[in-house]
Amino acid sequence: MRLLRLLFSLMYRPRVEGLHLVPERGAVIVAANHLSFYDSVVIPLVVPRRVVFLAKAEYFERGRLRRWWFRATGAVPVRRGDGRAAQGALDAAVEVLAGGGAFGIYPEGSRSRDGRLYRGRTGVAWLALTSGAPVVPVALAGTGALPRRTRITVRFGEPLHCTGLPGDPRARRAATDEIMAAIGALSGQDRADRYNTHPGGTGTPSAAKGSVSSP
Template sequence: MILLRLLFRLVFRPRVHGREHLPRTGPVILASNHLSFIDSVVLQLVTRRQVRFLAKAEYFHGTGLKGRLVRWFFTATGAVPVERGAHRAAQDALETALGVLAKGQVFGIYPEGTRSLDGRLYRGRTGVAWLALTAGVPVVPVALTGTDRLQPVGRRLPRWHRITVTFGPPIRGTGQPRSGPARRVVTDEVMRAIGTMSGQETAPEFNAAPLT
């Protein structure tokens, strides 16, 4: 992973701002906007700590050379397998994320739920706040700029395009995780921070297809 980080920085020369806001130790949530499939890889390669993301369990069960390569890729990028489509899938995913935080690790999440296809920043879903309030950990907002050009939707391999990654000051929410208003307040604060750093136009609605 160290070699991949060095190679990525040498080839793509990403601009990284505010990296000091990410604690060097202890559990923390990285909450980012989501523009491209490569976003999770980028976040993994510009941080000093491994970032854990949720990924569909079938990515880890493939056979043959392709299956092994896919499994290696998602393992190397910090992915944690979760079952999708099952009863209680969303809650089970959040429980898995709590396990990551309980180990003192970094958990990455996209509050919009899925990639923005029009470049706007959509309304955040409150799972990020539930995690933060339940685990009692800070949320570091992150803004990605240019990853939609680095790897546009539908393109299998990235092309050269310089990107910017901006980390904001940690946000510590208050309130009970079962309180809908408290979760909404924390989530909206996180999304405002992301929007301020990314400069994206904001959309008042939720994105169409969460958790994909």
């Protein structure tokens, strides 16, 4: 990973702001806007600790380079459209955080194809309220043009400490809205007052508590 980080930095010269706001150790949720498949490549390459993301199960089944990358970064495979798999993804995320790890999530649920920031799904708040981990908001810009040479910006914000009970829908909604407001302030994106959906009419894996996203 050290060599990959160096090569990535030399090739793209990303502008990284607020990296010191990501705790060097201990449980943390990294919550980002979602513009591209490459978001799950960029964040692990700029953060100097392992950030575990969910990844579609098919990424582990085909494509040697993709398979290697997601295994190397400790990604958790998940299948879309399966409620039991979604709950398993939530449970896997809690395990990562319980072990003092960093877990990456896209509260929008799927990639924005028009550049707007969509309403957040409440899985991110459930994780924060269940684990007690702080949430570091992240704004990505320029990743939609990858892998072409382009200027990338990754901006980290102040950690958020969510309060309330994970079983309280109002607490989850309030915490999610707070997280999305922080991401929006960092990204400057126009806001869409609705949920994003995956092409074809299906969202990302979801559970009663909300959605946990994969690239």
